[in-house]
Amino acid sequence: PVKLQMVALISCFTEWFDRDDPSGSGDWETLFALRAEYPGHVCNSPLQIQVQTTDGYSVAATGNVLSAADVTTGFVCQNSAQPVGHCHDFKVRFVCPKDFCQQKVCWTKWFDRDDPDGTGDWELLPDLRKLHPNEICDTPLYIDVRTVDSNQPITATGQVLHIYSPTQGFACRNEDQHGCKCKDFKVRFGCPCKCTVDIN
Ligand SMILES: [Ca+2]
Ligand SMILES: [Ca+2]
Ligand SMILES: [Ca+2]
Incomplete structure (x- = not known):
């Protein structure tokens, strides 16, 4: 609980984003695309990315192999990289410095x-x-x-x-x-x- 309080004190979450679906080459929730489509909604220096399926399951539960899930690229799941089937539909959100969420x-x-x-x-x-x-x-x-x-x-x-x-x-x-x-x-x-x- 102490650790959680510290995180809440110094950081905040963006909203969840789901700009793409797994049709085509995969599910692309990249920072470049999210910033272009939701300008001002993602801080310039995210501290962390969080990923889950649109219906709330973890990446591990899907068995999907990700091409990216980080604060530089954002999230990419490519259908061609999946041992079985294709990517699930994922959503992402970011942990940002607290001043981002307070700044108008x-x-x-x-x-x-x-x-x-x-x-x-x-x-x-x-x-x-x-x-x-x-x-x-x-x-x-x-x-x-x-x-x-x-x-x-x-x-x-x-x-x-x-x-x-x-x-x-x-x-x-x-x-x-x-x-x-x-x-x-x-x-x-x-x-x-x-x-x-x-x-x-
Ligand atoms: Ca797609
Ligand atoms: Ca012009
Ligand atoms: Ca998606």
Whole structure:
């Protein structure tokens, strides 16, 4: 009990995530995909990952062999790696530092300064700051990138990213897309909410 109290004091849990199912090549609950699809819902430095099936069983109970279950990659179960049958459907959650769960995130408006003509779609933070002075905090915590036309996360496009970072912004290069062009993306940034003082 003492150990549990210590953990509760210094850390907290995210919600459970289940973005994929085992059809196709397997069950993919990677940190990259979860951050892209649920921006701001996973801390930048998780302390631990927890995994169970969507109906509450442990990994051991399924007999599945995992390709990844860690705080760098997240979770991957590949059907091709299973001695019998295929992967079960798993959900994951993360243990995060306590300040993550206490910190409120305020999102900027959406920015779309470039289109994919030329070398690609460039939404870099320094360029956005120049165009929109004082609209983006000094140290953004999260980045949210979506297609302009259909509001899809990057994971739904299959496109290869060049830069994808809350402190650098976003870039997609046409030369990385195997003969296709980048889609047109918009970006916004998750910032620590400012304390507001009511002077009245
Ligand atoms: Ca799948
Ligand atoms: Ca799943
Ligand atoms: Ca764009």
